Amino acid sequence: MWDNHQLLKGLANFLLGASLLMLLYAGGFWVTHAPVFPVKKIQIQGQMKRVTPEQLRFIAEHELTGTFFTLDIDKTRAAFGKLPWVRDAQVRRRWPDALEIAVEEHVALARWGENGLVDSHGDRFDAASDQQLPVFHGPAGAEKDMTAMLARLRQGLKPTGLAPKDIWLSPRRAWQVGLDNDLKLDLGRGDVELRVERFALYWKDKLAALPYHIDYVDMRYPNGFAVRMPDYKAPPAQVKK
Structure with a gap:
């Protein structure tokens, strides 16, 4: 082996290359870890x-x-x-x-019940805020659906001048909305946007013109709605003589 000059030359070159690699590694390690490169x-x-x-x-x-x-x-x-x-x-x-x-x-869009906030992307986060925000009441994981519904409700309610204050989503995917005039809308499941449009159509000219306080409107009927007026008293029935 020691007489094989070609083999010895190859071994020497290998050892030299290995030494250079070790020196480069050591130098690189020092450069990257030395305290002379702090974040200032x-x-x-x-x-x-x-x-x-x-x-x-x-x-x-x-x-x-x-x-x-x-x-x-x-x-x-x-x-x-x-x-x-x-x-x-x-x-x-x-x-x-x-x-x-x-x-x-985060841009706060709504409150999530009594705990946390929901941002404009539909993500829930924990922070304190004194903003007046709508409140979501729904099952866990429904934040994005409720965020999208809030946008649709605001658009549909524009003609009425009213705005959502509370939004409820039941486990069965039924919707209810509390408005900023303390009126509660029951929208049920499916066709929610059409029901909001129908409510907006009748609100100013019909419902708001009634001489009674309205606290609940059930929009789940196919072609109409039901109204609850707590201070309404039916006139006494007239008895025919």
Whole structure:
């Protein structure tokens, strides 16, 4: 073997190549892990009304670890996502020492019963808000359906000048709506939009013109509706003599 110069040359070249690879690896490891490459700047982008600079600073100081190269992007994104009003956070490295973080806030659309909020995408989240918002009452998982229904109700009720205040969805997919004048609409299942349009058609000229307080309208009839007027008293029946 020791007399085989070609074999010895090949072995020497192999060892030299292996040594160079180890040196490159060691150098790369040092470059990426050395404290001389810290993250010095965090640039926040996005229109923020609910997320405060103090909250962002707290996350940056307590959750972000590592150098410019070793910082875990997914963990960083998740850390900013812990803030109640953050819907999404996109994180990018910017050479040589900066992170760019684009923050998207939740836009509150409705309340979910007594717990939590629903945003404009139909996603439920936990945060505090003093806004006057419609309230959803429905089974878990129905947030997106109720968000879509709210948009259709607002559109259908425009001619009446009324707006949804509460929306109920039963496990059997039946809809009821409480309006901002304390009137309750029973819309049932199926043909909900047609029933809202029919209510809007008769509200101003017929129902609102009645000299009685209306607290409930049942729109589930094929070609009509039923009305409950608590202060209505039927005239006494006349007895024929």
